[in-house]
Amino acid sequence: MSKTPTPPPALTRRGAATRARIIETAADLIHAHGAERTSLDDVMEAGGFSKSQLYHYFSDKNALVLEVIRFQTERVLAAQDPHLGTLDSLYALRRWRDALLAINAAGGTTGCPLGSLASEVSNDFETARLDCAAGFAKWSGLLELGFARMQARGEIGPSADPHSLGIAVLSAVQGGLLLAKTARSGEPLRIALDMAIAEVARHTTTGAA
Amino acid sequence: MSKTPTPPPALTRRGAATRARIIETAADLIHAHGAERTSLDDVMEAGGFSKSQLYHYFSDKNALVLEVIRFQTERVLAAQDPHLGTLDSLYALRRWRDALLAINAAGGTTGCPLGSLASEVSNDFETARLDCAAGFAKWSGLLELGFARMQARGEIGPSADPHSLGIAVLSAVQGGLLLAKTARSGEPLRIALDMAIAEVARHTTTGAA
DNA sequence: ACCGAACTGGACTTGACAGTCCAATTCCGC
DNA sequence: GCGGAATTGGACTGTCAAGTCCAGTTCGGT
CATH class of the missing domain: 1.10.357.10 (Tetracycline Repressor, domain 2)
Known part of the structure; x- marks a missing residue:
C-alpha cells in the first residue's frame, strides 16, 4: 500500500482511546507472530474492533505497522x-x-x-x-x-x-x-x-x- | 502445514539438480523478502519451475523453508x-x-x-x-x-x-x-x-x- | 432537543496464495 | 526398443486477507 500515513484528524477522547487500544493490540500480536503473519482480522478478534474502526484510524495495514x-x-x-x-x-x-x-x-x-x-x-x-x-x-x-x-x-x-x-x-x-x-x-x-x-x-x- | 518433511526418495541426478536449484532460488528470495512475503509463485517465476515440481520435491511450503x-x-x-x-x-x-x-x-x-x-x-x-x-x-x-x-x-x-x-x-x-x-x-x-x-x-x- | 461529526458494525468484493489434480514428456534400466 | 518411474506443465479449487461500502449508533456543541 502506498498511501502516505495521514496524520489523524482531531480525535475525541473516546476515539483516541480506541486508536491506542488498536495499536497496542496489534503490537502484541505482531511481536508474537510477526507483521506478515498477523492479519487485520486477528487484530479485530483480539481487540474486539470492527473493520471500519481499523480503516477509520489507519489508511491501511502498513500505516498501522508504522504506528x-x-x-x-x-x-x-x-x-x-x-x-x-x-x-x-x-x-x-x-x-x-x-x-x-x-x-x-x-x-x-x-x-x-x-x-x-x-x-x-x-x-x-x-x-x-x-x-x-x-x-x-x-x-x-x-x-x-x-x-x-x-x-x-x-x-x-x-x-x-x-x-x-x-x-x-x-x-x-x-x-x-x-x-x-x-x-x-x-x-x-x-x-x-x-x-x-x-x-x-x-x-x-x-x-x- | 503439519506434514512431516518426508526424506526425499532416491533422486536421479537431474532431479537432485532441480531440487537444489529450487532451494537456492527460494533461499535468495527468502533472504531478500522474508519467508512470509515470498510466495511459491515467486519461486516458480524466479527459477522457472512449475507447481508440480515444487510439490514433487517438497511436501509443503514449510518443508521448503526448512531446507x-x-x-x-x-x-x-x-x-x-x-x-x-x-x-x-x-x-x-x-x-x-x-x-x-x-x-x-x-x-x-x-x-x-x-x-x-x-x-x-x-x-x-x-x-x-x-x-x-x-x-x-x-x-x-x-x-x-x-x-x-x-x-x-x-x-x-x-x-x-x-x-x-x-x-x-x-x-x-x-x-x-x-x-x-x-x-x-x-x-x-x-x-x-x-x-x-x-x-x-x-x-x-x-x-x- | 436536535443535528452533524465521530465512531462503530459487519456484509461484501477482489485478488493472492497454498495446495490438488490430471496429463504429457523425458530418460534410464532391462 | 520398450516400459515404467521420475520429472515437468499448468489448470483448477478453496481459503485467506486487505480493503470497500453502506448504514446504524453515540455523543457533544449549539
Whole structure:
C-alpha cells in the first residue's frame, strides 16, 4: 500500500482511546507472530474492533505497522526506565543490565519487539526501515548520552568514543536477544551483555572489571 | 502445514539438480523478502519451475523453508571459510573479522540470511526454530573450537570459557548485522566485531589489544 | 432537543496464495 | 526398443486477507 500515513484528524477522547487500544493490540500480536503473519482480522478478534474502526484510524495495514513501530520503540525504551535515562556510571550500567535480563526472563525470550520488526521490514518497507532505524538511534543515543556523562565525570577515558560504545552495546543487546529467542534460553543475552559491559569497562580510567 | 518433511526418495541426478536449484532460488528470495512475503509463485517465476515440481520435491511450503534454513546455514558458514574453520589465534580472528566485513559490504547490508530467518520463524514454527538454533550452535561451536585451540596453545588464559566467548562473538555478529541492515551502514557491524575482538583479546595472556 | 461529526458494525468484493489434480514428456534400466 | 518411474506443465479449487461500502449508533456543541 502506498498511501502516505495521514496524520489523524482531531480525535475525541473516546476515539483516541480506541486508536491506542488498536495499536497496542496489534503490537502484541505482531511481536508474537510477526507483521506478515498477523492479519487485520486477528487484530479485530483480539481487540474486539470492527473493520471500519481499523480503516477509520489507519489508511491501511502498513500505516498501522508504522504506528506499531513507534509504539514499540517508546514501550521498549520506557521498559528500561529509569536505568537507561539515568545511566552515568559502570554501576548504573550493571543495574541496567540486570533490568534487561529480568525483562527478558519475564517476557519469555520472544525477542526484541523492535529488533524483530526491524529484521522483518528493513529490506522491503522503506518507511518502516527508517522508523526502526530511528528507534535504534534513539536507543543507542541514550546509551551514548550515558557514556558521555561517564566520560565527563572522568570515569571513562578521553580516547573512548561514546557513540561507538552506544552502538556496540546495542549490538550486543540485539544479538543476545536474537540468540536467546532462537535458543529459548537466557544465556546468550547474559553473555552478550557481559561482553558489552566488559567493553565499556575496558575504557574506564581505573580499568575495573 | 503439519506434514512431516518426508526424506526425499532416491533422486536421479537431474532431479537432485532441480531440487537444489529450487532451494537456492527460494533461499535468495527468502533472504531478500522474508519467508512470509515470498510466495511459491515467486519461486516458480524466479527459477522457472512449475507447481508440480515444487510439490514433487517438497511436501509443503514449510518443508521448503526448512531446507532453506539448512542451505543458508551451510552457505553462511562456507562463506566464512577458510577463516572460521582454521581459527587459532587473535591474528586469525582479525582475518575472520575482515572477511565478514567484506562479505557484508559486498552483499549490501541485507542482514544475516540465517539470523533474519531465525527472527522470523522462532516464535511460531518450532521445527524451524530448532533448525536455526542448530545453525547458530554450529556457528558458535566453530568459534568455540577456535578459542579452545587458542587456549590449548596458551594464547588465551585458562580461566576463559571458550563456549561463552563463542556465544559472545556470535551475538556481536548478529546484532551488528541487524543494526547494519536497519541503518544501511557497515558501521554497526564493524563496531560490534571490534567489541567482540576486544572481548577475546581481554582473555589473552599477553593482554594485547 | 436536535443535528452533524465521530465512531462503530459487519456484509461484501477482489485478488493472492497454498495446495490438488490430471496429463504429457523425458530418460534410464532391462 | 520398450516400459515404467521420475520429472515437468499448468489448470483448477478453496481459503485467506486487505480493503470497500453502506448504514446504524453515540455523543457533544449549539
